[in-house]
Amino acid sequence: MNNSVEIKNLDLRFGAVKVLQNLNLEIGKGEFLVLLGSSGCGKSTLLNCIAGLLDVSGGQIHINDRNVTWAEPSDRGIGMVFQSYALYPQMTVEGNLSFGLKNAKLPKLEIAKRIKHASEVLQIEPLLKRKPAALSGGQRQRVAIGRALVRDVDVFLFDEPLSNLDAKLRGDLRVEIKRLHHKLQNTMIYVTHDQIEAMTLADRIAIMRDGQIMQLGSPDEIYGRPVNKYVADFIGSPSMNFLEGTIKDGVFIVGDLLIPLTDYEFADSTGAVDGSAILGIRPEHVVTGELVANAPFQVDVEIILIEPTGSDTLVDCEVAGHHFRVRMDGQSRVSVGEKLRIGLSPSKASLFDLKSELRL
Amino acid sequence: MIDTTSSALTGPQGPKPRKVFSRRNIFLYGTLILIMIYYALPLYVMIVTSLKGMPEIRLGNVFSPPLEVTFEPWVKAWSQACTGLTCNGLSTGFWNSVQITIPSVFLSIAIASVNGYALANWKFKGADAFFTILIFGAFIPYQVMLYPIVIMLREIGLYGSLGGLVLVHTIFGMPILTLLFRNYFSSLPEELFKAARVDGAGFWGIYFRIMVPMSLPIFTVAVILQVTGIWNDFLFGVIYTSPDNYPMTVSLNNIVNSTQGVKEYNVNMAATIITGLVPLTIYFVSGRLFVRGIAAGAVKG
Numbered sequence: 001m002n003n004s005v006e007i008k009n010l011d012l013r014f015g016a017v018k019v020l021q022n023l024n025l026e027i028g029k030g031e032f033l034v035l036l037g038s039s040g041c042g043k044s045t046l047l048n049c050i051a052g053l054l055d056v057s058g059g060q061i062h063i064n065d066r067n068v069t070w071a072e073p074s075d076r077g078i079g080m081v082f083q084s085y086a087l088y089p090q091m092t093v094e095g096n097l098s099f100g101l102k103n104a105k106l107p108k109l110e111i112a113k114r115i116k117h118a119s120e121v122l123q124i125e126p127l128l129k130r131k132p133a134a135l136s137g138g139q140r141q142r143v144a145i146g147r148a149l150v151r152d153v154d155v156f157l158f159d160e161p162l163s164n165l166d167a168k169l170r171g172d173l174r175v176e177i178k179r180l181h182h183k184l185q186n187t188m189i190y191v192t193h194d195q196i197e198a199m200t201l202a203d204r205i206a207i208m209r210d211g212q213i214m215q216l217g218s219p220d221e222i223y224g225r226p227v228n229k230y231v232a233d234f235i236g237s238p239s240m241n242f243l244e245g246t247i248k249d250g251v252f253i254v255g256d257l258l259i260p261l262t263d264y265e266f267a268d269s270t271g272a273v274d275g276s277a278i279l280g281i282r283p284e285h286v287v288t289g290e291l292v293a294n295a296p297f298q299v300d301v302e303i304i305l306i307e308p309t310g311s312d313t314l315v316d317c318e319v320a321g322h323h324f325r326v327r328m329d330g331q332s333r334v335s336v337g338e339k340l341r342i343g344l345s346p347s348k349a350s351l352f353d354l355k356s357e358l359r360l
Numbered sequence: 361m362i363d364t365t366s367s368a369l370t371g372p373q374g375p376k377p378r379k380v381f382s383r384r385n386i387f388l389y390g391t392l393i394l395i396m397i398y399y400a401l402p403l404y405v406m407i408v409t410s411l412k413g414m415p416e417i418r419l420g421n422v423f424s425p426p427l428e429v430t431f432e433p434w435v436k437a438w439s440q441a442c443t444g445l446t447c448n449g450l451s452t453g454f455w456n457s458v459q460i461t462i463p464s465v466f467l468s469i470a471i472a473s474v475n476g477y478a479l480a481n482w483k484f485k486g487a488d489a490f491f492t493i494l495i496f497g498a499f500i501p502y503q504v505m506l507y508p509i510v511i512m513l514r515e516i517g518l519y520g521s522l523g524g525l526v527l528v529h530t531i532f533g534m535p536i537l538t539l540l541f542r543n544y545f546s547s548l549p550e551e552l553f554k555a556a557r558v559d560g561a562g563f564w565g566i567y568f569r570i571m572v573p574m575s576l577p578i579f580t581v582a583v584i585l586q587v588t589g590i591w592n593d594f595l596f597g598v599i600y601t602s603p604d605n606y607p608m609t610v611s612l613n614n615i616v617n618s619t620q621g622v623k624e625y626n627v628n629m630a631a632t633i634i635t636g637l638v639p640l641t642i643y644f645v646s647g648r649l650f651v652r653g654i655a656a657g658a659v660k661g
Contacts, residue, residue: 048554051554051558052557053554053557053558072557072560073554073557073558073560074557074558074559074560074561075560078558079558080554080555080558082551082554082555083551084549084551086549086551086552086554086555087555088552088555088556088569088570089574090573090574099556099559099561099569100558100559100560103559103560103561103565104560147555147559151559159551
């Protein structure tokens, strides 16, 4: 077996509330899996179940081919990093790192060796004698990662580790976590609500909603071929534009616009089925300027609002009565009220059934 | 840098001026000073009287400072004043109170803190029901329980001994202390507890190595509550102990209320102050510790 963590038919109920329902997940050795979802979707709960901090109501958890469903957190071979760092305030950094090892009754020499190794990897050697209160947020999170590192385990669990840091530090530490993963080749399960973190770090992303996994796949797959409207809407910033219309004879009709679907790859190989549908297209996949000429579908719109962000300029407009956003280059000079010709190609769009919201 | 022009400003600028002797201030501070005098005066009278000799007291000038300072009443109150038949002063009662207070405070806090820790972090089946019952116990009037406890102590052979009183104090401290500790431990970040579990610490490991070191403020509050409560207790002391074991409050009552001979006001005052010194000291000493404890308990930055 090559799976590091396996979750089988996992159920979790708090009283009558079902938090996780019949959840199955297999995570390969050395894989970086990100659990992504909005707050309350059960992603942190799932992580706590894997860690053994919550008793499950049903199902099994296997770590390294061992059934650990009833095992104590410390016996599961996991290390965990928390959002609020959770460093023991009365202990020095060294004390924090060695606490778990002392509990495991490791010999002193081995403890010293491991602390040395971890502090080298994370570059926290000068901080070893300090208390957590004397550390900055980034340093604290490094120590928290170190605490998982010294345990010398195969599976790392991260519970929104970067959410308490400011934007710049978050970016830096994100890179560092990725580097750490390359170096250690451990299995990592990472919970976040930040899609940028998810996209940049993950080998695979599991998008969760209401205690169920909506889609499990590589960042590319999730971004390019979302399985349903929720995932499509959740991933990407600014979010996807949706046009509600109908499909008839391989053409998507919205208002008086006809969008040919010849290039579109249907999930079902038999092709287009007539009926109500939603067409989703990302703002960054809408072309403007000279590129419009090559696009299979073109339309003129009036600019309602402009949001310059420096690198890009977001343009709000209306297409067949639907609010529509276009991402343009930051250098483009446009102003409110102007006419703009935009083009889109169905090969980059996503079609969803109106009722089931599943990908067509 | 961007150049800023500096020009003379007109109209209100800088800090707003405040009048020290405004009508509002005079009224506010006048009232406060009056109330302060009202509360401080009895203490002043007690101290002054305890330092006077009896002849001076008979002159009747209650508020005047002593013409001739004497510590005789203090010595007498401590070692010679008569409580009923014996004339050992307050010293016997003092040592009894020490022997009652220290184990009671220690035991009640030790048990209640573990209770609170278990209730806050190790939710077991029926934890909430258990807690509700415990809190409900705090609302039952003491008088209802006095006699049943006498019988229970008699049956286990502790009636009349210091041990029996320690047991009673420990039990009666449980509801409020458990509530105190439970709420404090619930307010500590839950992730610390989780991290300690991942690090392999057990029930006692987490309690002693993680929770207790972070809880100096609440332990201080509990000590203040218990020491003053138990030291000042009169009812349980007089009911559950025998005359040899009477705590200091009972001795004080016996000194002040003994009816033979002249009422020695100076001795009574000195005895009362001595009895009150312990809770007072606790307030002053631990009050400072309390503030330091809060400052040191900062977890996040």
